[in-house]
Amino acid sequence: MTLPILQLRAVGKSYGTVRVLKGVDLDVKRGEIVSLIGPSGSGKTTLLRCINFLEAYDEGEVWIKGQLLGYHSKGRTPQDRDSEAVIAEVRRPVSMVFQQFNLWPHMTVLGNVAAPLVLAKKINKTEAHRLAGLALERVGLAAKVDAYPAQLSGGQQQRVGIARALAIEPEVMLLDEPTSALDPELVEEVLSVIRELAHEGMTMVMVTHEMSFAAKISDHVVFMEAGRIVEAGPPARLFGKSATPRIQQFLKPWLDRSLSI
Amino acid sequence: MNVSPEHIELLWRYINAMLVTLGVSLLAAFIGMAIGFLLNVLRICYPRQLSIPYRLLVWLIRGTPYFSQLMIVYFGLPVIGLTLSATQATVASLALYSSVYFAEIFRSGWNSIAPGHLEAAQAFGINRWQSLRHIEMPQALIFALPLLGNQTVLVIKESAVASVITLPELTMTTGEIVSATYDYVGPYALLILCYWLLAQTIALAVRGCATLLTSPQRTL
Numbered sequence: 001m002t003l004p005i006l007q008l009r010a011v012g013k014s015y016g017t018v019r020v021l022k023g024v025d026l027d028v029k030r031g032e033i034v035s036l037i038g039p040s041g042s043g044k045t046t047l048l049r050c051i052n053f054l055e056a057y058d059e060g061e062v063w064i065k066g067q068l069l070g071y072h073s074k075g076r077t078p079q080d081r082d083s084e085a086v087i088a089e090v091r092r093p094v095s096m097v098f099q100q101f102n103l104w105p106h107m108t109v110l111g112n113v114a115a116p117l118v119l120a121k122k123i124n125k126t127e128a129h130r131l132a133g134l135a136l137e138r139v140g141l142a143a144k145v146d147a148y149p150a151q152l153s154g155g156q157q158q159r160v161g162i163a164r165a166l167a168i169e170p171e172v173m174l175l176d177e178p179t180s181a182l183d184p185e186l187v188e189e190v191l192s193v194i195r196e197l198a199h200e201g202m203t204m205v206m207v208t209h210e211m212s213f214a215a216k217i218s219d220h221v222v223f224m225e226a227g228r229i230v231e232a233g234p235p236a237r238l239f240g241k242s243a244t245p246r247i248q249q250f251l252k253p254w255l256d257r258s259l260s261i
Numbered sequence: 262m263n264v265s266p267e268h269i270e271l272l273w274r275y276i277n278a279m280l281v282t283l284g285v286s287l288l289a290a291f292i293g294m295a296i297g298f299l300l301n302v303l304r305i306c307y308p309r310q311l312s313i314p315y316r317l318l319v320w321l322i323r324g325t326p327y328f329s330q331l332m333i334v335y336f337g338l339p340v341i342g343l344t345l346s347a348t349q350a351t352v353a354s355l356a357l358y359s360s361v362y363f364a365e366i367f368r369s370g371w372n373s374i375a376p377g378h379l380e381a382a383q384a385f386g387i388n389r390w391q392s393l394r395h396i397e398m399p400q401a402l403i404f405a406l407p408l409l410g411n412q413t414v415l416v417i418k419e420s421a422v423a424s425v426i427t428l429p430e431l432t433m434t435t436g437e438i439v440s441a442t443y444d445y446v447g448p449y450a451l452l453i454l455c456y457w458l459l460a461q462t463i464a465l466a467v468r469g470c471a472t473l474l475t476s477p478q479r480t481l
Contacts, residue, residue: 052384054383054384084388085388088386088388091384095385096381096384096385098380098381100377102377102378102380102381103381104378104396105378105400115385115387115395119385119386119387119388119391119395120385120386120387120388120391164385168385
């Protein structure tokens with residue numbers, strides 16, 4: 001049996017006195033697609049951000065490929081944290097797609113995708129541009145390499161965000177509500193890119209409100225509420241006949257809508 | 262109107278005075294910009310140690326008239342044995358005066374960067390220094406550029422104060438011409454035109470810089 005690529009053990013996070021994550025356990029195996037669903041404020045995004053230490057978790061453990069992320073000892077105070085360089089090294093297999101794209105506005109599309117390769121992976125500029133071009137081709141934006149982010153539609157910007165996350169050749173991709181900032185027309189172009197990555201076997205952890213998409217694409221669906229995992233399992237169980245009343249209640253509007261159409 | 266030798270001489274004096282104004286102001290603005298930029302980088306790198314001294318400096322220099330600062334530099338520093346020429350005193354005091362305004366411009370430029378851009382850098386393993394250099398600085402500069410140009414124009418106009426320590430710049434020269442000819446309207450109209458021309462030149466230069474900064478060739 002192979003080691004899960006991501007292992008979360010009793011992960012917790014507090015902002016001051018508010019405990020937003022209350023001991024989350026989760027394993028993600030290579031090639032798996034895990035969707036995090038649940039009401040707003042349930043801690044999905046915070047959990048995702050803890051997986052690459054954009055948010056410093058303060059309880060439990062996050063393991064990436066068998067390496068503990070962020071801390072070098074048992075304690076979880078800022079003094080126990082690893083240096084930025086060590087954290088960067090451990091999170092290297094992980095890349096991220098942001099809800100608000102977070103493209104760098106002063107760089108062209110090609111520059112955005114190439115920047116992590118040049119700056120973090122120390123690949124020379126010519127090679128980085130070639131790799132960035134390939135990544136942009138995969139998301140169907142080869143024609144836009146010289147454009148600036150502001151000249152693109154939201155959907156195109158998010159595809160650049162995906163290309164940037166792909167170019168570093170990640171082993172896991174974290175997607176934080178990748179389509180929430182897009183209008184309905186643009187959602188589909190981004191989802192189809194993600195679908196393609198799924199078919200190619202990319203490991204993904206995705207926070208999403210696109211229930212139909214999550215139901216079709218995921219190997220596991222995790223329903224969170226109030227900082228806890230309420231239920232986790234295959235989509236057929238959660239979206240079909242979950243025994244948990246809270247999940248039925250959460251999914252009811254979506255089910256009603258899909259039945260009435 | 263016939264063009265007499267007096268007219269040509271007058272024109273020549275204005276051109277010279279304009280060059281003095283431009284030279285002194287640009288030099289002061291560049292030094293002020295450099296100091297302001299440095300102040301800001303230091304403030305970002307050592308927030309705990311330097312945020313209070315920084316605020317104190319800004320408060321002190323912004324809260325007092327430039328005239329008094331010039332007086333202290335020109336007439337006050339000789340008391341402690343540092344005598345500056347009128348030109349040196351003007352450049353030094355203008356640079357000091359403008360540096361805090363420039364620092365505040367850079368500060369607002371930095372504050373305008375969306376936190377998400379820094380998070381993206383962090384998530385992709387780009388370290389703090391690289392992020393400062395490649396992600397934050399270019400964005401802050403693009404944001405700050407029009408304000409930097411604006412502040413430079415203000416420095417040019419503020420340099421008129423140096424006429425009181427007999428720096429032969431535009432305002433001083435115009436005053437001399439007025440007292441020799443008793444004509445107020447002509448010389449001061451010309452003075453206004455000269456300052457306006459200088460301001461337009463700066464505005465054009467800023468526009469040029471903006472085009473350069475955002476050109477696709479600058480892709481990383």
